[in-house]
Amino acid sequence: MKLSKDFLWGGATADFQFEGGCFEGGKGLGTHDLETNGSVQNPRAITYKMPDGTIKRARSSFFNPENIEEGGQPCLVEGQYYPSHKSVDHYHHVEEDIALLAEMGHNVYRFSIAWTRIFPTGEEECPNEEGLKFYDRIMGELKKHNMEPLITIHHDNLPVYLAEKYNGWASRHTIDCFIKYCKVLFERYGKDCKYWLTFNEINAVKGYAACGTYTCEGQTHYNAAHNMFVASAKAVILGHEMMPGSMFGAMYASSAHYPATCKPEDIWAHMNRRRQTYFFIDVMARGYYPSYTESLYQQRGVKKIFSEPEDEQILKEGTLDFISFSYYRSNTVSKDTPIGTVGGDPNPYLESTPWGWPVDPLGLRYVLNEYYDRYQKPLFIVENGLGAVDELVDGTVNDDYRINYLKDHLKAMIEAIVIDKVPCLGYTMWAPIDLVSLSTGEMKKRYGFIYVDMDDYGNGTLKRYKKKSFDWFKKVIETQGEILFED
Ligand code: BGP
Numbered sequence: 001m002k003l004s005k006d007f008l009w010g011g012a013t014a015d016f017q018f019e020g021g022c023f024e025g026g027k028g029l030g031t032h033d034l035e036t037n038g039s040v041q042n043p044r045a046i047t048y049k050m051p052d053g054t055i056k057r058a059r060s061s062f063f064n065p066e067n068i069e070e071g072g073q074p075c076l077v078e079g080q081y082y083p084s085h086k087s088v089d090h091y092h093h094v095e096e097d098i099a100l101l102a103e104m105g106h107n108v109y110r111f112s113i114a115w116t117r118i119f120p121t122g123e124e125e126c127p128n129e130e131g132l133k134f135y136d137r138i139m140g141e142l143k144k145h146n147m148e149p150l151i152t153i154h155h156d157n158l159p160v161y162l163a164e165k166y167n168g169w170a171s172r173h174t175i176d177c178f179i180k181y182c183k184v185l186f187e188r189y190g191k192d193c194k195y196w197l198t199f200n201e202i203n204a205v206k207g208y209a210a211c212g213t214y215t216c217e218g219q220t221h222y223n224a225a226h227n228m229f230v231a232s233a234k235a236v237i238l239g240h241e242m243m244p245g246s247m248f249g250a251m252y253a254s255s256a257h258y259p260a261t262c263k264p265e266d267i268w269a270h271m272n273r274r275r276q277t278y279f280f281i282d283v284m285a286r287g288y289y290p291s292y293t294e295s296l297y298q299q300r301g302v303k304k305i306f307s308e309p310e311d312e313q314i315l316k317e318g319t320l321d322f323i324s325f326s327y328y329r330s331n332t333v334s335k336d337t338p339i340g341t342v343g344g345d346p347n348p349y350l351e352s353t354p355w356g357w358p359v360d361p362l363g364l365r366y367v368l369n370e371y372y373d374r375y376q377k378p379l380f381i382v383e384n385g386l387g388a389v390d391e392l393v394d395g396t397v398n399d400d401y402r403i404n405y406l407k408d409h410l411k412a413m414i415e416a417i418v419i420d421k422v423p424c425l426g427y428t429m430w431a432p433i434d435l436v437s438l439s440t441g442e443m444k445k446r447y448g449f450i451y452v453d454m455d456d457y458g459n460g461t462l463k464r465y466k467k468k469s470f471d472w473f474k475k476v477i478e479t480q481g482e483i484l485f486e487d
Contacts, residue, residue: 001414001481001482002481002482003417003480007424007480008107008108008148008426008427009108009476009477010101010107010148010150010426011106011428011433011449012150012382012429012432013090014155014156015114015117015157016030016032017435018090019090020087020091021091021134022086024091025130025133026131027114027116027117027128028120028159029120030084030114030158030160031163031209032084033082033084033157034047034074034076034160034208034209035082035083035084035441036080037083037442037457038440039456040356040440043060043061043440044059044441045059046058047075047077047080048069049073055075055077056069058208060207062210062438062439063343063439065206067207067217068214068215073164074164074208083436083458085458088434088435088443088454090435093462093464094141095141097450098142098147099145100433101147101432101433102147104432104470104474104477108148108195109142109148109149109150110152110428111138112200113185115158115159117130118131118184119159119177120159120161121161122158122162123177127184135188135189136188139189139192139193143192148195149189150195150197150382150428151189152199152251153178153181153182156200157209158211158212160212163212163213166212167213167214168211169213169225169227170220170224171227172227174227179235186239186243190242191243194246194247195380196235196246196248197250197251197382198231198236198249198250199228199251202225202228202250203253203279204252204253206224211224217301219303221300222297222300222302223305226306226307229315233284233287233319234318235248235318236248236319236321247321247322249321250284250324252277252323254325254326254327255327255329255331255343255363256330256331256367257330258330259334260334261334263334263335265334268335269333269335270333272296272299272339273337278374281374284319285319285377286319286375287315287316287318288312288315321377322378322379323377323378324381325379325381325383326382326384327363327364327409329343329353329360330358330360330366331346331358332347333345354387354388354389355387355445359408361408361409361411365416365420368416368417369416369420379422379423379424381427384406384429384430385405385447386406386447387437388401389445390467396468397451398467398468399467399468400468402447402467406429406469407484411485431448432447434447434448435448435452448467449467449469451465451466451467452464452465453465
């Protein structure tokens with residue numbers, strides 16, 4: 001079994017996890033730049049100052065962020081390590097990094113643009129030319145190597161200024177700033193970029209680092225979500241106008257979920273949990289709020305969504321062209337699983353990664369089928385990979401565990417495409433070059449085909465080394481996946 005030649009194979013990264021150069025090129029501070037390092041035991045945090053000068057920390061865990069106390073002002077604290085400031089210094093390694101991806105045969109590269117490189121506060125009249133030049137470099141390298149760009153416009157990380165002044169995505173003003181930013185990107189990169197993602201994991205983000213909101217509870221969260229829906233739809237409308245032939249997606253965190261038992265209460269809880277993800281895709285792919293909206297709002301304590309009369313038409317006109325998603329794991333759901341949980345409970349039939357993420361390749365085939373059945377739009381897997389501890393020995397890493405994880409997932413994907421006839425545009429593995437973990441802020445949770453010499457505190461030479469999986473993935477691409485089925 002193999003895929004056709006037009007299938008897009010590549011890798012995915014995000015600005016604040018990969019670029020570094022945080023204070024270079026006129027960049028403004030993004031919300032993730034105020035996020036500390038951390039670990040599973042000691043979650044990363046947003047540091048902030050109270051009016052009396054005391055420094056506090058709000059847990060910014062991806063799954064369960066905390067509110068910032070009233071009067072608190074997010075700030076950088078001396079002596080604290082903030083991983084995004086340096087990341088793995090892609091800012092100064094663009095040419096080398098993209099050449100490595102091209103050497104593996106990648107024909108697509110998914111990266112995100114840091115809003116604050118283009119508009120440092122979000123409110124400037126004119127864009128920051130130095131920021132645009134940085135992405136010109138990336139686009140130039142991609143062109144040189146015949147690689148298709150796949151640009152994420154908003155991978156969390158909005159300007160701190162918009163968070164402080166307007167409470168981030170809780171304000172409609174942020175929509176206008178976002179559209180101004182989109183227009184600049186479409187003008188500058190539109191002729192060379194066909195595939196765009198408006199938002200990353202929009203169904204899973206809430207709180208300060210991801211949405212710029214000081215609080216995380218249902219009312220603020222779903223109001224911010226509405227503003228992001230409108231922003232995304234407006235971007236799609238504008239993008240289609242300015243770049244005929246362009247294709248827009250948004251990205252959804254897509255664990256598979258299974259009912260914990262066949263008890264009707266668990267099945268019902270499972271359905272409600274699926275709707276927590278469907279809700280976001282339903283609005284953006286179909287162009288209207290689904291019938292179960294009120295019941296979902298009730299469960300989450302949402303009283304009122306602040307919308308404008310024109311929103312309905314905007315959502316209708318700005319629907320997505322394809323559905324893209326991240327897939328790392330599956331979970332189970334029972335009537336006792338707390339509402340609003342992003343993941344779910346473990347599955348006794350599955351093994352987990354060192355970070356406790358259950359490994360389930362068949363779940364990927366399940367999600368591909370489920371989404372295509374439901375939306376009838378092409379799909380794009382834009383994140384999938386294994387975070388593991390790697391050991392560099394004699395200039396390489398023997399990462400058979402990563403090869404096995406990817407092999408099983410890619411086989412499941414190809415079976416969905418070839419046997420189940422699910423249209424899928426491509427696969428971008430997270431993350432082809434080691435970078436900082438989003439959820440824990442660690443470096444030691446490594447995903448790459450390429451090892452970067454850097455530790456959890458920013459020490460290291462930043463030198464890049466090819467792991468065993470580098471040559472393996474190259475062969476997968478060369479054979480269009482056929483090699484996966486050989487033994
Ligand atoms: C997704 C994010 C990515 C990425 C990935 C892996 O949620 O879109 O930014 O980091 O998960 O997660 P982690 O880095 O926490 O291992």
